[in-house]
Amino acid sequence: MKPARLPCLERAGLDGWMVRLFDDIEEHNLLWLTALAEACEAVFGDDLLDLVPSYTTLLVVFDPFRISPCEARQQLIEILDHLKPADAAASGALHELPTWYDPQTGPDLQRVAELSGLSVASVIEAHSSREYRVFALGFAPGFAFMGLLDPALNCPRLDTPRQKVPAGSVAIAGQQTAAYPMVTPGGWNLIGRTPARLFDRNRDGFSLLRVGDRVSFVPVDRATFEAQGGNTTPATGEVTK
């Protein structure tokens, strides 16, 4: 298909517009998406029900009783006319996630090493030496899709997802990395675990990570991991249906 001219507005039901700003996943997108989300909050006010940012798009959900799709579209066109990217220096909180990289918490470390042709130590080094950006939250509350990974670590998802991935598991798949906020099924390669509480009822907004935040993984040993409340229960290496 011929790429549509960007930005464009796509109908998403009778209460939403998908604002498509980009075709490709790039860090720079986040500055524009952040600015767009802020402008929507200011302009739509109480007519706004939800904003769902993702890699290249922002889904704008409004109250169809208060504002029609046609009116919402007009407002979005005006916002886009005047949109400027958010300030890169000021955007995105920085989080350092302590991570215990070990076969006990990362049963796929060996698989990743084999697929990438690196030693386990080099895999850990490659994963923990970068700063990542949060591109989107989804899949589960507080689950942050982060990137971009060192291309050497690019591994496909598991053929069969695990039924239960322990909370805090640090994982990679394709160009992305993530940490599981709660026990869920999951098909990513598990390489370690963080004691950080990624989704916590005692925190305002619950989620530690937000779209646009910067994240680095800091290797720690078992004693530090446990001292910070990390759960050492092994992840099942066995992949069950």
Next chain:
Amino acid sequence: MRATNLIGFRVSRAGPLALLQDAGRFGVRHLGVTQGGPADLHAWAWANRLAGNPWGTAVLEVTFGGLELVAERDMTIALTGADLGIHHNLQTAPRWRTLAISAGDTLSFGTPVNGLRAYLAVAGGFRGDSVLGSVACVVREQLGGFDGQGNTLREGEMLTVNQPEATPANQTAPESEQRDYRHPTTLDLLPGAQIAAFNGRSLFEAFNAEWRVDQRADRMGVRLTGPRLQCAISTLVSEGISLGAVQVPPDGQPIALLNDRQTIGGYPRLGNLTPLAASRLAQCLPGQTLRFRAVGIDRALRHHRRFLQIFR
């Protein structure tokens, strides 16, 4: 809200799935938290109306049946949505109208007779533990419900209610609003941005073939089986998914996404069911058949606003 915590019901038998639902959880989808709320907005809204409650009051959504409740006090209630073989003591419980019950009375849900989800509203509303601005119970996310932890009802649990401001007047929903869910239905679908990426034959089949509701159906989504739809796009970069989106994964079998769907996803979509079409789908049992009908935005919006006008 009144401060007093009144016990409304005791759960004497827990069915497979009974969830507290207000209008849903809004303003938090950017955190990966789903919308929740009633799978059948239509029946939920009528339950509240007949119990004298404002829009958004928390109602019990009972799926499949099996639940049995004992009233701990005199209350005014309303039952709408599916006929799950519901008994008020020994008699068939009337649906789609205001009903007074007494302390000690039993409400017993059997199995689906007509539709899949019944709604029980109590005058004043059920009282749950609000999490992120809503009591909507989402089991997968462990959020909402009576305890805030996303649990379905358990045997022996006491259900708290609010004291109603006044005893609501006796009302019956107009017959045109009392739905029969047994017949094959036609669902209104607003075409979406990727519709042109489906080939001509697939588009013809999407709107002319009969689709069968699969066993794999829950509050996240309903899988449909029928002719295999082919789309030039196999996956997109993940993006936000709105209510009623009909996505088509590479196997060509559509999935209509409902209230507890994941917040983002990357399959191409035919478009979105209107909110009331999504509600209707949520009442379909596996094996039931349906069709899609493309609808324009003006007509869809008019229809939806007419519905909201009754309640808001």
